[in-house]
Amino acid sequence: MVELIAGRFGRSEPRRRVGTYLRGLLAGLERKNGWTLAEHAGAVSPDGMQRLLRTAEWDVDGVRDDLRGYVIDELGDEASGVFVVDETGFIKKGVRSAGVQRQYTGTTGKIDNCQLGVFLAYASNRGRALIDRELYLPTSWTEDRDRCAAAGVPGEVGFATKPQLGLAMLARARDAGLLSSRSWVSADEAYGQNPTFRTWLAERGIPFVLATRNDDMLTSPDGKSRQAKVLATIAGARDPDTGQAGWERRSVGAGAHGERVYDWTAVALDTTGMPAGWGHWLLVRRQTEPAEGKQVRELAFYRCAAPAATPLRELVRVAGARWAIEECFQTAKNEAGLDHYQVRSFRAWHAHITLAMLAAAYLAATRAREAEKGDPQPVAVH
Incomplete structure (x- = not known):
């Protein structure tokens, strides 16, 4: 996986760090946050992992694009492929994590203090995986630019509805030549x-x-x-x-x-x-x-x-x-730590979520290859 995204890193240190981060996400850890991933890598503190997400120089959106292409290459099937848009919630404490507020989330089926991410998934007869993501920022955030600045939200990022975020992701897939008149789109x-x-x-x-x-x-x-x-x-x-x-x-x-x-x-x-x-x-x-x-x-x-x-x-x-995206959320949360992060900034959220999506996509692609070979055993990652 690191080879797939190596070109998005200008320096060797964050490139090596992302390899250990991904291996930790794929490991059988009960929790996959900065501390546990650092311990799994043999580090004495989570500083390096946190720096990778918050400030290290690498192209987070470029990795997202590599991930999207990887999923289509591995799971793409023109006859059965469907692009699915939906959101999921990330329960949080406090008020400083970017986009957090009390709002309804289907994750718990009630109003909770949480962040909401809007996602695009690809599903076909070969498998399914998340391929794009956007953090939803309520107006309580976008109308308070000081609060946004404190959470690292870029000045040019304003309010966008969930359908607008969904369309932004579909537009990126279309611009990449992956979404066309031969594709299907589904959503709730x-x-x-x-x-x-x-x-x-x-x-x-x-x-x-x-x-x-x-x-x-x-x-x-x-x-x-x-x-x-x-x-x-x-x-x-x-x-x-x-x-x-x-x-x-x-x-x-x-x-x-x-x-x-x-x-x-x-x-x-x-x-x-x-x-x-x-x-x-x-x-x-x-x-x-x-x-x-x-x-x-x-x-x-x-x-x-x-x-x-x-x-x-x-x-x-x-x-x-359409229900394939729910399975993607469950797999990414249970097996790749999608919701295990302990970061607050806008950039760090996107960085962790992108890497967790990549780890989950690797599992989906591996399962698909094993299924094509007729191996009924589940993927084991150590």
Whole structure:
């Protein structure tokens, strides 16, 4: 891995240090912070590790770019690849870590004192890994430039919404030639509800499957606007001529509790603003049976756009791929120390997160190579 990123270091000392840092992230340590990584490397203090993250001269964003290219080289598959945007939380104490405040995080499912990182992942049939990251800075930070300066936030960094941060990462992937009209993008409703996010993708001819809410107002080809849940009722009704319901039962792959099987249907939407020859749909997912203690089967909704001939099974596949980023977060936190850092500055956050992503990507690529050789054993890193 160090050879992959060696060109991003002008001096040998930080280049050697990053090698020990990565080896520590890959080691079986219970915690992977400055102290434990230093001890693993045989150092008497964490000063060198902290200096690597905070002030050492190396190109953090250049390493990010190398990581992104490495993942696509190792796991890329044009037929199944999906780029997924989502955020995760990092629980913190105090008020000095860049971007920290009391805010909702799906990590705990409640409002906590935390930092939020917005991430881009790549998932294919060969594997999945995180490939880009941005630290979310709330307005409580960006409107207090003294506080930003104390945490090392560059003066040119202002407020950006999570969808804007997601688009910045997608734009970098596109500029690198990795995101195109042959790619798919998926994200949850925070992004699917954002018109700018959808428009950016449509204007560049990038197909998408984005979650949305049941009360999203959508326009049908006849020009009428209805809520998503109303359109779902219409789409799932029995055809008066054939007597067939408009649902198809399909699996989106194995989950933590077995095969994830749902009923699916899609209803056409107005194609205004879509590229020529494209379709625009509301995709609806329904539980096959009500959850325990419930009387009604839960629905989930997705806004989709792609070439008009795209079959339902492909929209379903991409909708199912969105959960890969949750697996990426879990793997990177549990196996590569993504959330084990003890740094406060803007630059140090990006430096640690990038290196942890690189370590997790190495594990994903190694697993993929072993799977291709037919080795069922998990990767062991010492």
